Amino acid sequence: MHTVIAEDLGAQLFFPKDYDLIWSTVVLIVLLIVFAKYVMPKFNQVLDERTKQIQGQIEEATKARRAAESAKKEYEDRLAQAQAEATKIRNDARSEASQIIEDARTQAQLEAAAITDNAQKAIDAQKQQAMISLKKDVGTLATTLAGKILGTKLEDSAVQSSMIDSLIDGLEKDQSNLSHTDQTFTE
């Protein structure tokens, strides 16, 4: 290859042909229009839509998570409340039960005391009655006996009654000693 031709060609490289410039311009304009009017808007639209969807999904997920959290909290609150209530009921029942037992015991003790009291009273009353009838019978009997022993009738009622009284007093003394012994025995 001749040097002169090579140099010539090398210089030619840097001088664009008119038709080449025209075609290059046409090509660039067509590419710019197609990209600006169709390709990029279409891709941007799809990208924006995707961004929107993802954003929506994230928001939805956040909302769902919040709802779940509040539901969980509510559930836990209710559980805690129920547990507290149960504890309270249990405690109440326990104290009520002990109250009832206490009441029953008191009642029973009172009743027992009353029964004992009544029995004591009845015994006392019967004793009293017995004493009175005994006093009467013993007086008559003693007078009769004394009269028979003495051989004489104690005519004078004054003497008779004073005698009976002193006799009964003596008896009563014995009696009180006796009842004291009774009590000690009962106890």
Added chain:
Amino acid sequence: MFGSIGLGYSLSLASASGPDFPTLKEILPQPGLFVGTPVAVNSIILIRLIATAFIIIFMCICASRAKVIPGRMQNAIEMLVDFIRHSIVYEFLGEERGKSYTNLIITLFVSIFLFNFCENIPGMNVAATTTIAMPLIFAIWSLINYWAAGIRSKGLWKFLKDELFPAGVPWPIYILLAPINLLEIIIIRPFSLTVRLFINMVAGYLLVGLCFAATQYFLVECSNWGFKALGVVTLAGGLIMTVFEILVDALQAFIFAVLTAAYIMLSLPEQDEVSGGDPEKATATGLVIEDAKQVMNSPAGQSTHAEVA
């Protein structure tokens, strides 16, 4: 590249005396259609038209099938679009100002990359950007955009004043600085964009062509076993260079897109005046500008094939 292949075979039939190395003739093809009219078409323009049709049809099909739940192909395209949007456009211009330039930068990147990629497609074998007209038109479009960005945001005089008389320079320097800056924003920037892309593609074509022409000659046409061994080496070299060219195709498209974004950013008012100054962001943008300047000045940026060119 039917022209060059045809030419190559006829030459090799005529004289098998040496390898049919690629020449600059193949990237200065004569028009074959509408000869003599302003819309004449040569082989590289034809490749360019086919690539354009492919880009349009492919992107339109992908766009029309785009769904909220993406398929594999849509995912790949969205990754690319997102990468350009966030790593180039928003990185330089910020999200708010960058929105109106996203389409421009993405169109530039995708077009340049796929035009470049034609050099790796069997039957085409030459990039659609291998005549200077196409890179030049891309660069002029970049120039129009950074001028428009400056004029629209500041007005013509304020824009020129900011560009030609940067603040913080003693006034005698302006005598030197103003013409240089004017030259830069009118000629140097688009010229560097054009030449960087164009020469990289020319060099790529020559390199890969060199390897495979040598392989054809040594491995197929020569009967000497030593030459055949050499042919195996050049074949491996051709494969490696092809892979390297795919990298260069993407890199050049990336550099073009990044520099266009950077030029637009330099035309716009300072970020601080607009958004009230986010120091961290401002620093990040500053670093990116430094990076862009390094890319611009680095050998890889200037010409990936400096040694050949």
